[in-house]
Amino acid sequence: MRIDIITVLPELIQGFMQESIVGRAQKKGLVEIYIHNLRDYTLDKWRRVDDYPFGGFAGMVMQCEPIDRCISTLKAERHYDQIIFTTPDGEQFNQPMANSLSLCENIIILCGHYKGIDYRVREHLITKEVSIGDYVLTGGELAAAVMADAIVRILPGAIGDEQSALSDSFQDKLLAAPVYTRPAEYKGWKVPEVLLSGNERLIKEWELQQSLERTQRLRPDLLSDDATIDSKKEYKRK
Ligand code: 6GU
Numbered sequence: 001m002r003i004d005i006i007t008v009l010p011e012l013i014q015g016f017m018q019e020s021i022v023g024r025a026q027k028k029g030l031v032e033i034y035i036h037n038l039r040d041y042t043l044d045k046w047r048r049v050d051d052y053p054f055g056g057f058a059g060m061v062m063q064c065e066p067i068d069r070c071i072s073t074l075k076a077e078r079h080y081d082q083i084i085f086t087t088p089d090g091e092q093f094n095q096p097m098a099n100s101l102s103l104c105e106n107i108i109i110l111c112g113h114y115k116g117i118d119y120r121v122r123e124h125l126i127t128k129e130v131s132i133g134d135y136v137l138t139g140g141e142l143a144a145a146v147m148a149d150a151i152v153r154i155l156p157g158a159i160g161d162e163q164s165a166l167s168d169s170f171q172d173k174l175l176a177a178p179v180y181t182r183p184a185e186y187k188g189w190k191v192p193e194v195l196l197s198g199n200e201r202l203i204k205e206w207e208l209q210q211s212l213e214r215t216q217r218l219r220p221d222l223l224s225d226d227a228t229i230d231s232k233k234e235y236k237r238k
């Protein structure tokens with residue numbers, strides 16, 4: 001998979017992409033991530049990429065030309081499955097969207113600035129508008145990093161244990177069960193007995209029951225969805 005990120009603040013994303021699972025996934029060759037400085041695509045001699053808005057509104061607006069030149073350069077080299085714009089008024093990012101984007105061959109993420117981009121870019125160049133939640137960030141860079149992280153970590157091989165990405169909270173619309181490690185008792189705080197039993201069937205049952213209980217208590221909205229019922233049945237069969 002290949003992810004191209006277009007931004008006016010490349011330094012903000014660069015460090016993040018070199019660390020952790022995302023950094024490792026790149027070294028393993030599972031994903032290529034390229035960060036493009038929008039200023040490299042302007043024809044303006046001062047490298048400006050924004051201008052005053054028509055209509056006399058407040059603030060500056062990112063111009064069509066540098067964005068179009070950057071996206072066109074990329075599109076001339078390969079087909080892109082999605083050209084995503086990060087914006088608080090976009091479709092809410094969630095696990096199913098991360099799953100579906102992780103199946104793409106090539107995607108572009110254009111980092112938006114709220115109120116700050118010529119609308120014609122959104123009408124003519126963008127195929128998907130995405131928000132990471134109902135709050136306003138100063139720019140789309142953090143949103144792009146969040147999306148890239150969620151997409152890359154589920155690529156096969158990105159996480160050591162194949163199973164672990166699939167048993168994440170939200171992956172089956174249930175919150176994950178608690179996990180514990182050694183020692184079995186610390187300051188009198190005990191690990192649930194069943195986990196020490198070695199009985200795989202009982203442990204699986206406990207895990208599902210914990211997932212359901214925690215989801216009911218913390219995120220009852222997730223259980224109202226029909227898909228949850230199916231995933232529970234599926235889980236029981238395993
Ligand atoms: Cl994608 N961008 C900005 N600027 N703010 C946001 C967001 C995106 N998602 C939530 N808030």
